[in-house]
Each structure stands twice: as structure tokens, then as C-alpha cells.
Amino acid sequence: MERNYKYYIVMIFVITMSSLVRLYAQDNTRVLGTIKESNSENTVGFANVLILQSKDSSMLKGVMADGNGAFVFENIMKGSYLIKISFIGYQQFYSPSFVIQGDGKEVDLGKISLNTESKVLNEVKVVGNKPLVERQIDRFVLNVENSVVGAGSTSLEVLERAPGVLVGDNGSVSLQGKTTMIMVDGKQIQLSGEGLNNFLKSLKSDNIAKIELITQPSAKYDSFAGAVIDIKLKKGVNQGFNGNVNLGLSQSIYTKYTGGGNFNFKEGKFNFFANYNQSFNKSQRISWQDSRFPINSSLYSLYTDSKNESSSRSHSYKLGFDYNLAANHVLGLSVDGSIYGGDNEKYATTDFRKSVSLRDSTLETISTSTMKEDFRTYNLNYKGTLDSNGKELEINIDYGKDNYSSDALFLGRMRIPPQSEASNFRQGLRNRPSYITEFNTYKIDYTQAINQSLKMEAGAKSSFVTANNLILVDLQTKENGMWEPDTKRNDNFVYKENINAAYVTFAKSVGKWQIQTGLRVENTNIELNSYSTQSFTKKDYTNLFPNFLAETNLSENHQLAFAFRRDITRPSYDQMNPLTFYTDQYTYSQGNPNLNPSKSYNFSLTHTYAGKITTTFDYSVTNDMMYETTEQIPSTKVVRHFIGNLAKSTDYGLNVNFQVAITKWWQTSNNIYGSVGKVTDNNFLGNKLDIASSGYYFNSTHNIALPKGYKMDVYVNYLGQYIVATNTQLPRFYMNVSFQKSIWKKQGSLKLNLNDIFWSRQYTYRTLSATQNIEGSNYADTRLVRLTLTYKFGNKKLSTRQRNSGSDEVQSRINH
Numbered sequence: 027m028e029r030n031y032k033y034y035i036v037m038i039f040v041i042t043m044s045s046l047v048r049l050y051a052q053d054n055t056r057v058l059g060t061i062k063e064s065n066s067e068n069t070v071g072f073a074n075v076l077i078l079q080s081k082d083s084s085m086l087k088g089v090m091a092d093g094n095g096a097f098v099f100e101n102i103m104k105g106s107y108l109i110k111i112s113f114i115g116y117q118q119f120y121s122p123s124f125v126i127q128g129d130g131k132e133v134d135l136g137k138i139s140l141n142t143e144s145k146v147l148n149e150v151k152v153v154g155n156k157p158l159v160e161r162q163i164d165r166f167v168l169n170v171e172n173s174v175v176g177a178g179s180t181s182l183e184v185l186e187r188a189p190g191v192l193v194g195d196n197g198s199v200s201l202q203g204k205t206t207m208i209m210v211d212g213k214q215i216q217l218s219g220e221g222l223n224n225f226l227k228s229l230k231s232d233n234i235a236k237i238e239l240i241t242q243p244s245a246k247y248d249s250f251a252g253a254v255i256d257i258k259l260k261k262g263v264n265q266g267f268n269g270n271v272n273l274g275l276s277q278s279i280y281t282k283y284t285g286g287g288n289f290n291f292k293e294g295k296f297n298f299f300a301n302y303n304q305s306f307n308k309s310q311r312i313s314w315q316d317s318r319f320p321i322n323s324s325l326y327s328l329y330t331d332s333k334n335e336s337s338s339r340s341h342s343y344k345l346g347f348d349y350n351l352a353a354n355h356v357l358g359l360s361v362d363g364s365i366y367g368g369d370n371e372k373y374a375t376t377d378f379r380k381s382v383s384l385r386d387s388t389l390e391t392i393s394t395s396t397m398k399e400d401f402r403t404y405n406l407n408y409k410g411t412l413d414s415n416g417k418e419l420e421i422n423i424d425y426g427k428d429n430y431s432s433d434a435l436f437l438g439r440m441r442i443p444p445q446s447e448a449s450n451f452r453q454g455l456r457n458r459p460s461y462i463t464e465f466n467t468y469k470i471d472y473t474q475a476i477n478q479s480l481k482m483e484a485g486a487k488s489s490f491v492t493a494n495n496l497i498l499v500d501l502q503t504k505e506n507g508m509w510e511p512d513t514k515r516n517d518n519f520v521y522k523e524n525i526n527a528a529y530v531t532f533a534k535s536v537g538k539w540q541i542q543t544g545l546r547v548e549n550t551n552i553e554l555n556s557y558s559t560q561s562f563t564k565k566d567y568t569n570l571f572p573n574f575l576a577e578t579n580l581s582e583n584h585q586l587a588f589a590f591r592r593d594i595t596r597p598s599y600d601q602m603n604p605l606t607f608y609t610d611q612y613t614y615s616q617g618n619p620n621l622n623p624s625k626s627y628n629f630s631l632t633h634t635y636a637g638k639i640t641t642t643f644d645y646s647v648t649n650d651m652m653y654e655t656t657e658q659i660p661s662t663k664v665v666r667h668f669i670g671n672l673a674k675s676t677d678y679g680l681n682v683n684f685q686v687a688i689t690k691w692w693q694t695s696n697n698i699y700g701s702v703g704k705v706t707d708n709n710f711l712g713n714k715l716d717i718a719s720s721g722y723y724f725n726s727t728h729n730i731a732l733p734k735g736y737k738m739d740v741y742v743n744y745l746g747q748y749i750v751a752t753n754t755q756l757p758r759f760y761m762n763v764s765f766q767k768s769i770w771k772k773q774g775s776l777k778l779n780l781n782d783i784f785w786s787r788q789y790t791y792r793t794l795s796a797t798q799n800i801e802g803s804n805y806a807d808t809r810l811v812r813l814t815l816t817y818k819f820g821n822k823k824l825s826t827r828q829r830n831s832g833s834d835e836v837q838s839r840i841n842h
Contacts, residue, residue, distance in 0.1 A: 055102045055126045056478040059135035061095040061111060063142065069095030070140055073113035074637050076582060080106035080123040087538055088579035090637075100479035100535035104128030109135065116140040132478075166190070166239040166640075166683065170231055180284075181234060181257060182226035183762075183781075187727050187741050188239055189683045189697035191255070199226075201239055204252030204628070205595045211259055213405070229303065229342065234259060241642070242575050242589040242630065245529040245544030246471070246483055249571040249594045252628060259288075267291045268820030278810035280308035286342075295350040301343065308337040313804030319660040325799070327379040328612065328663055338368035346405075354411035363402030370395045374610060378663075388441045389452060391610050395434035402427060416475030424467045431460040437502075438611050454502030456509060457608045463493045463599060481533040483544075486526075493521040497605040517558040517605050519619075524551045531573075539578045546571040548594075554619045556604060563619060569594060585634040595624040597652060601669050615667035622650045622671050639684040644677075651675040653751055656793055656800060657711060665800070672710065672751060677703035677719070691731040698724045705751040713796045721748030721755075737766045752795040760787040760808070774817040785809040 057077065061070045075097045076088045086107065091097040109121040119140055126133060168188045186193045192200050199222070200206050208222065210229070240247075240254035247254055269289035276282040286303030311334040318325040346360025376389040403426030410419050438452035471485035499515040502508070531544030547570050554563040571594070577587040603617035630644040650671040657666045679701040686694045700722035707715040723745040730738040741762045748755040761784060766777040788805040 055104075055128070055131065055133060057099040057102050057107075057109075057126075057133045057135065059097060059109070060137050061091055061097070061113075062137050062139055064139035065142070070113060070116065071095050073097075073111050073116070073140070076110040077102065078108050078110055080108055083108075085579070085582050088582065088585075089540075101537075102126055102133075109138070111138065111140065113140065116142055165241060168237040168239065170234040170236055180226060181229040181231060184231050184234065184237065185226065185255065186743065187725055188237060188255075189695070189725075190239065190241070190681050190699055192699075192723060192745070199255065201241065201253035201255060204241075205593070206253045206255055207243075207248065209254060209256040212256060229257070242573075242587075242591065244483075244542060244575070245531050245546040245571065245573050246485065248487075248527070249546055249548055249569070249592075252591070252593050252595070252626065266293075266820060268818070270816060270818045272814060272816040274812055274814040276810050276812040278807040279310050280807070282307045282309075282810075284814075297348040299347070300345045302341070303343075304339070304341045306337075306339050308335070309807050310335050311804055311806045313802065315800065315802035317658060317663075317665050318799040319658055319663055320799075325381075326660075326663070327381075328376055329379060330374055330376045330610075332372055332374035334370065334372045336368060336370040338366065340367075341365045356407075356409050358405075358407040358409075360405045360407075361402060362405075363400070365398075365400050367398045368396070370397075372610075376610075376612065385443060387443070389438050389611070390441065391436055391438045393434060393436045393610060395432060397430070397432040399428070399430045401429075416473065416481065418471075418473040420471045422467070422469040424465070424469075426465050428461070428463045430462075431458075433458050434608065436608065436611055451505035453611060454509070455608060455611055456500040456502075458498040458500075459496070459605065459607055461493065461495045461600070461603075463491065465489060465491045479535045482530065483533075484528075484530040486528040488527075489523075489525045491521075491523040491599070493599040493603075495519040495521070495599075495603050495605055497607070499606075499608075515606055517556060519557070519603050519605055520553075520555045521599055521602060522553040522555075525549070539576055541577075542573075542575040544573050546573075550596075554602065556619070569625070583636040585632075587630075587632040587634075589628075589630045589632070591628045593626050593628065595626070595652060597621045597623065597669070601652070612663060613665045613667070618669055621652065621669060624648050624650050624652050624671070638686075640682070642679075642681040644679045644681075646675075646677045646679075648675040648677075649673070651705065653705075655752060656798060658798060658800070670710075672705055672707040672715065674707075675703060675705045675719070677701050693729045694726060695729075696724075696726045698722070700746075710752075711795070711797045715751065715795070717749075717751055719750050721750070722746040723748075732765075735768060739764045739766070752793050752798055754792045754794070756790040756792070758786065758788055758790070760784065770817070773819070774815065777814045777816075779810075779812040779814070781810050781812065782808040 061073050061075075062068060063070060071091060071094060073091045073095070074088065075091055077086045077099050079086060086102070087099055089097050089099060104126055106123055106125050108123045109119075111119040111121075117140065119138065121135065121138065124133065124135075166189050168184070170184055182193065182199075185191050185199060188201075190201050199208060208226075234257055236258045238254075238256040238258065240256065243252075243254045267290070269287055271287040272285065274284040276284075282305070284303065284305040286301065288301040289299070291298045313332050313334070315330050317328045317330075319328070320326075342362075342364040344360065344362035346358060346362075348356050348358040350356055370393075372391075372393045374391045374393070376391065377385045378387045378389070379385050403424060406423045408419075408421045411417070412419060434457040436455040436457075438454070440450050440452045442450075467487065467489040469485065469487040471483065473481070473483045475481050496518050497516065499512040500509040501512050502510075525548060527546060527548040529544060529546040531542065533540070533542045535541075547568065549568045550566060552563075552565040554565075555561070571592045573589075573591040575587065575589045577585065579585050597618075601617050602619050602621055604619050606614045606616050608614045626646050626648040628644065628646045630642055632640065632642040634640045651674070652669055653672045654667070654669045657668060658664075659666065679699065681697070681699045683695070683697045686696065688694060701720065703719045705715065705717050705719055723743070725741070725743045728738075728740040730740070732738055739762075742759075743761070744757070744759045745755070746757050760782045762779065762781045763783060764777060764779045766775060768775050785805075785808070787808045788803060790803040791801070793800040
């Protein structure tokens, strides 16, 4: 019955879309043009464009130009019109009047030039630039190029100041509280957790042109993407050779450095590109945690203080070429990846307390670990423009492999008062996990303009993943004794997955409304095999994911948009891995092979005023919400970190982004996000759960033009108390200041960063329920001074082609 039900939904959707095609297949006139700077061939993207009635200058429609300055008005009826264009930093433009005859012939206004505003204020020459943050129908755009944040920073640091983006202590990235897919030039970064964190730190902001924050992704994107962050690298159009090199030196408690370069060569039909970045990092983290166990009507406490010192070296690279088979037909091949290695030393003391002040023993633990990871992916890509009416075909084939291994050693000694100086060997534990993940994906996308006002996109994708996970645990019961295998904890876990998907989307202009609707269907097949327990599990399910977006210009200064989307959040491969990974002798993490994906229904209403103030209200309902938390086991005093499903979560969110020009030389971009909701479950660790959730955060960026060509950037971030189910994150605040100066006739730039200048970026948390009572805090050496030198050479208008890889969703779930 369920399969028949889904079949009928698909048929109804297809019939409805076919009716729309017939209903709106009209020959009304299309008006288009491209916006550029008056003194160069540089385009002006994202300008506000209005078409006005000539007789009284009343507005007919309004659109925003795309990133290349192109704009299109569909379905313009017979009459006399003119165009108005406005954009921050440029003089307002009005076109001469033009007449539409009503014969369906396209009106091309060609290239329209905007003059730059310029004014001198007390030795400060202010030249109009793109604002740091812009708003489009389904996304925000963060203009990194030529901003102070565009040099000397990592992409992770840039993302932290993007509107609505929250970067967690573990490197997790979310946009407006949604599960978020990270992409570079349309290709998803197939990493998450620590691996994604390391990659974003190695990607330099010097190579970034802009970052698109897609809050309402269409059915073209994988269904898990409640939001998408697409990092667009710098591009141009001319033949020749160009590149840039950068070198950065940082000082906090320890000295760190980064360096790399980006190189491109285009000649005839060939375009070669390569980039490489490396970094050396040494850091310190101080933390404490108090775990309280209810024993005999009292609380028994394990209080742990620890100091962790780690060093790492990372290399990231990309190499490839494009070949123009014929006009508008391109074949490309690329390989990109990262190599990471790290060492870690940790010293911890754990006090066993019968009460807050009564200590009966202390465990001293010295742990050392090494880890290495080698991740690479290969992409074969074809993209062709099939005619002049917008037919496009793109094919992607991907193969990738991630190889991760770690070797961790824990040695414990027990001290018992009053002989606090004496200690006895407690136990040695050795943990050696290794994870090998391989994936293949095949993806095809087709685009067609059915008529002047209706556009269709359709495609299909198949992915195949095998994750082979092995863990070996050894125990040492006597000091300097033999290591013996712990057969109860050793295991080999194999995970296999195949996902097959297809989608169709339609974009349509209906009067003053821009409408986009689509449907994605996904079939998932999973096999889980644990060799130690001889258990085998097989799962398969099919889901439909509709989405809808409608936007209109109520007036010249008011835009309104409504969106709906259903999505799914699948667990990462590690989260389904039942193997145990120890962080010390009393703390371990463990995956859950019975974990279900979370499914959400998301609604949002967005209002934009004058392109400067954007307010979004959203509402979501999530079933089987995946929730990472802890379980305390009183009998062994062990804390287990695990992930499970909670029955239901409802959330209401409000996001406000506003731009303020305090003066001509002082621009600000500000973002406030808050949410409230409720989480319920009838059997969470044996108890009923019904808890309100809430949280809010605020960030503000100030771009200040100083005399003699200097630029200053001030960034402030405040995260209020965040409550999700039984977990609470307490408030934190930090502030960064940076200065930048162009040198060598603008071929180079020098930037000074002062990060976390008050050393206030501390993470403090609390977990509390009927069976949980944990508090803790940790902070790293985030206060630092960094000096970065960047030098550009060669032709500065060279380009590399964007690829939309098919392995996006697979890579994002590789998490160590």
C-alpha cells in the first residue's frame, strides 16, 4: 500500500507540472541585459533591477542580477518601459525608454554601465565596493574578495562571520540551525567533523571570491541538505597564466605557520589548474569535567582536570584540466585531496570524590596518540550547452577513498590519600582503530528552458559506499607487563550503502511572482555486518522530498518569499559504527547500528526591505531527531558518548540580517538568530523526555576604511545559552580585529590579525536529566597574532570551470 501511495503522489505531481507547462507556454516578451562597471569590463553582480512604466515610473517587476551581472524579466506585455538599476557603491542608473511591440521578440538591452561613487573624507578615499553581505531570493551572498576578510584568514574563520552560520567547538558548521552541506565551486567537500574542520582551515580566504549561503536549496540538491554553503573561488576569463602565493605566521602559546599557492594556465582549448596548501599547527587545550553518579542516595563524583597538547601537519591539493571538445562542450578531469597527520599528548587527573570536598583517590592518566588520514577523490566531468535556448547537460563520475588510522595509548596510576605521593599502577589500555571508506557516484543533470518564462531541471544519481572499520584493543594489567588483546572489544564492522535518486524542478514567472517547485525521490539500501557478534542487518526504504519556493516584489523596497521543503539527515558512517573508541579509561564513544535517519518538514517566510534588512521566520518538525549525548553507568563510573533517536522535535526560528552604513567609510553587517522549540521522547535512557529547547546568537562585522589605503575589520560574536534536549551550552563571547594594506602596486597585500583578543572563547556545557549529571568546560589557545603576506602574479582574469560533483552527500558523511 505504501509503494502505491507514493506512486500516486508522483503521478499527481507530474500531471500538475505538465498542466503548468501548457498553461504558461505563452509568447510574451523577454527583456534581458548585463550590468558592468563604466571604466572596465568587470561585471556588477547582484544589483537591484526594476522595470518601470514609462508614463508614471510605477514599478512593474523587480529582480536581482546574478553573480555575472545578468538579469532577465519574463512575460513583459506590450507597452513603453524603462529600467532602473541600483547597487551600493554605484550611482543610480535609469535607461532611456523602450517600447515592447507584443510580438514575442526578445529585447536585449546589452551591456549597461554603472558609474562608481567616490568621495574623499579627511584623507580617506572611499570607493564603492560590493557590500560584504547581499540577499537573493533563496540565499545570502558573502562577498569575500577585496574585503579585509579576503586575505590572511582561513575559510573557517570567514564562515564564522557569515550571517546565520554557527561553527561549533568540534568544527561542525550549520546555517540557521539546519543540517548543512559544504561545497566548493558546486562540488561538496566530502568530509565532516574533524576532517572538514582541518580542510576548511587549510583553504585560504585569499582564493575565495564569495560564499553563497543557500537557505532554501531546490530538489536538485541531495535531500539531506537543509541548507547549503557554496564557497566560490576566484575566477576570470582571459588566456594565459596566473596565480598567487601566500605565507602566514601565527603566534599564540606556540608558533604556527601556513603557506600555499594557486596556479592556472589556459591556452587554446586547454585549461590547467592546481593549488596546494600546507599548514603546521601546535596548540593547547585546557579542560575540566565533573561527572556525578547517584549511588546510595548520594552523588559520587569523578572530577577530571586535563591538559592536552597537540601538533599537526596538513597538506591539501587539487590538480586538473578542462578541454573544450567543441564550442560549449567541455570535458574535465580533476583529483583533489588532503593528507593529515597529528600527535597528541594529554595529562589528566581524575579525583574520585564521595562528596564535593571528600576525595578518596586520584587517578593520573598519561595518554599519547598518533593519527593519520589520507583522503582523495577523482572527478570526471562533462558539461555541454546543447542549443542557444538554454538546454544544458552535465555528467559527473566520481571515485574516492578515505584511509584513517589511529594508535592511542593510556597509562593510569592511582594515588590514595593520605599517601598522596605514592602511586600504584592501575591499568594500560591501547586503542587502534582504522577506517577505510570507498565510494563511487554517477550523476547526470539536464536543464531546459521550455519557453521564455518556464525553466525545467531534471537529473538522476546513484552512489555506492563501502566502509570497512576495524578496531583492536589491548590491555596491560601489570606495569611493563605484556599487552594482551581484549577480545570482547575487538571487532570488524562493514557498512555498505547504495542510494538511487531522481529529481525534477520547475522555475516559473507568474505576474509579479517567481515560483520554483520540485520533487526528489530517493531509494536507500543498507547492509551492516559485525564479524565479532556475527550480526547482519539489512535495511531499505524509499522517500519523497518535495520543495516549493515563491517570491514577489510587493513594491520597490519590499520583497516577500515563502518556502517549504522536506529533507532527511542520514547518520555519518562512524555514527552507525558500534565499535568503541576510548578518550581515557573512563570515557568512550560508540556508534549505533540501529540509528534511524531524521526526517524534517521545514517552512519559512522571508521579508526583505530595501535590500538591507532581511527577516526570516521558520518552523520545522523533525521525527527521529538524531541526538548526541552521554550515558553515565554508576556501577563502573564510566561515561559513554553515543547517538540515538528522539521521537520528535519542533522548532520556531527568527533570523534578522541588516546592513548599516554608519558613514561612507564605515559599513556594518549584523545578524541575529534565535529559536525556541520542544523535544519529546517516551523512552530516553528509560525516562520520558519533554523539554523546551532554545538558543540565540549575534554577530556583527565592521568594515572601516582608514587613511592612506589601510583597511580595518572588527568582528564581534556572542552566543547565548543554547538548550537542546538534555544538553546546555552556556554563553560565550569573542572579538577579532584585523588590518590590511595593499602593497607592490596592488600585486600584494599584508594583513595583521588579532584573534580572540580577550581570550574569552571558552566552551562551557552542562548535561542534566534523571540519569545524567555532567558539567564541563574547555578552552584552547585561540588568542593569537597572525601576519599574512599574499602576492599575485600573471594574468588576473584567468578562470577555472565549476564542477558539480555527484559524490557530495557521500563525502559529507565521512567523519572521524
